[in-house]
Amino acid sequence: MAKTNLTLVTEFLLIAFTEYPELAVPLFHLFLFIYLTTLLGNLGMITLIRMDRRLHTPMYFLLSHLSFMDICYSSVTVPQTMAMLLEHGATLSYTRCVAQFFLFTFFGSIDCYLLALMAYDRYVAVCQPLLYVTIMTQRARLGFVTGAYIAGLLSALVRTVTAFTLTFCGNNEIDFIFCDLPPLLKLTCGDSYTQEMVIIVFAIFVLPASMVVTVVSYLFIIVAILRIPSAGGRAKTFSTCTSHLTAVSLFFGTLIFMYLRDNSGQASEQDQVVSVFYTTVIPMLNPLIYSLRNKEVKEALRKVLSRIKLS
Template identity: 85%
Template sequence: MAQVNLTMVTEFLLIAFTDCPEWALPLFLLFLLIYLVTLLGNSGMIALIRGDRRLHTPMYFLLSHLSFMDICYSSVTVPQMMVVLLEHGAALSYTRCAAQFFLFTFFGSIDCYLLAIMAYDRYVAVCQPLLYVTIMTQKACFCFVFGAYTAGLFSALVRTISAFTLTFCANNEIDFIFCDLPPLLKLTCGDSSTQEIIIIVFAIFVIPACMAVILVSYLFIVVAILRIPSVGGRAKTFSTCASHLTAVSLFFGTLIFMYLRDHAGQSSEKDRVVSVFYTTVIPMLNPLIYSLRNKEVKEALWKVLSRAQLS
């Protein structure tokens, strides 16, 4: 029996939603719509930022990279979800599962770092406005983004190597919609304490560390806003941070629920719902959040629409 339980796993079977075949087509169409809106919204945001000189600022430079990451992040998972729904399950080779896990971790980590850098950008803009131009230079922005990509790559490599050197039991069925860490950990057998410690340490390094930067930045921002004498001035200053704060709350709220809690005895259905939210819904919402709550983006968008109508 021990020999059977430790059989080498060569592929994983994604079996999410197979117990509800009547929901397969409606969910497939819903995910397809969300994915198309995500691609159009984020690519449109990138084009808008690149095309309007008023948006050639550090904040929008960072936002363009966030939009690009949202496209990549969503593209790694959503097509796989649609295949699972359309074919009532899907088989992934060990290598493909590892590649998907690596790319998902890579893009997700960069998202976390970019949101933290954007919080620092807002801190400098609100708390040190006279030094903003000298601190957030073009060179500094490139260095920040390069650092985010490098740290994301390192984190993804370590987490992927740690996750896929685990010993998986003969049962290779993943009750999930893509290769993610919590469902993979449920398939492990034998002593995996070393790998799990490494995975947890890097999860702490990425999520709580980025959250600490964001919380400290906003603590200083709130203090600075409260010192503004007029109510109108406080509202105007806070409005410059509202979009970013909304995006941060949605993204990190779901990540904390998914990765920084004990998964023992937790339902796969609840995990699926949360994972769908942060892999499909949030990348779709980010362009809407930044366009609807941002005066400069709305003005640039109206300018483009006006030109389209005139032509």
């Protein structure tokens, strides 16, 4: 039997968008604008929450951590994407690809858990308002956030170890903006059944588990809102949840599209657009969603701006 020569991959070549060299400079400026807006928006949200005492509540405590995660989440991929556009491709060593994969999974997992915790916070605020202060104590919030970070770390470790015990051989080109699971699976050779099963288990414990907490919380919220006799009362109560519900829909919707579907025969260009949306656009939109659709944040922002004008 003839043996097939297989060259093991020691580095990866990112080639997303390289087939359109004429778009490199415009896309670079677009990514730069989005990244700077992400940094300014999320840093501004964190600063605003710290400065205004009215925002020293469990919901905004969780939101400040979400904003920090969005900065980290975006920083893992966007600067590299901008460099790739200018250089018409980017070569990553095996170690650097592992590090990027781990960090992206770590920050992305924490995002999922924080969004689920924010849904639980809204459930307690709407359905058990008299017990809200008792349940969402400072110690409880710190415990929730610490648990989210630990769970994110464990998820990232399991997913990274599983993904990089796969054997990569032959073509080392990744038609994607960073080292993510779907494009890496295309480079594998040999049996990857065990790793794929572990990856499915990871998906079940991160995405669906977070979504179940979110959906169940909002089902109870909707039932509680429908019991409010006045239309004005229902609208006012629901308005406290719309910002979070919008952010959840955007984030989980794109992740479901990427990870909880059949990855065979994917359209690379379609995946590139979706990956740009959840790694680049959503972290930029979150502070805008919470500021434009939230009365407390808008009032705190007006207060800070008026102080700046007076000074």
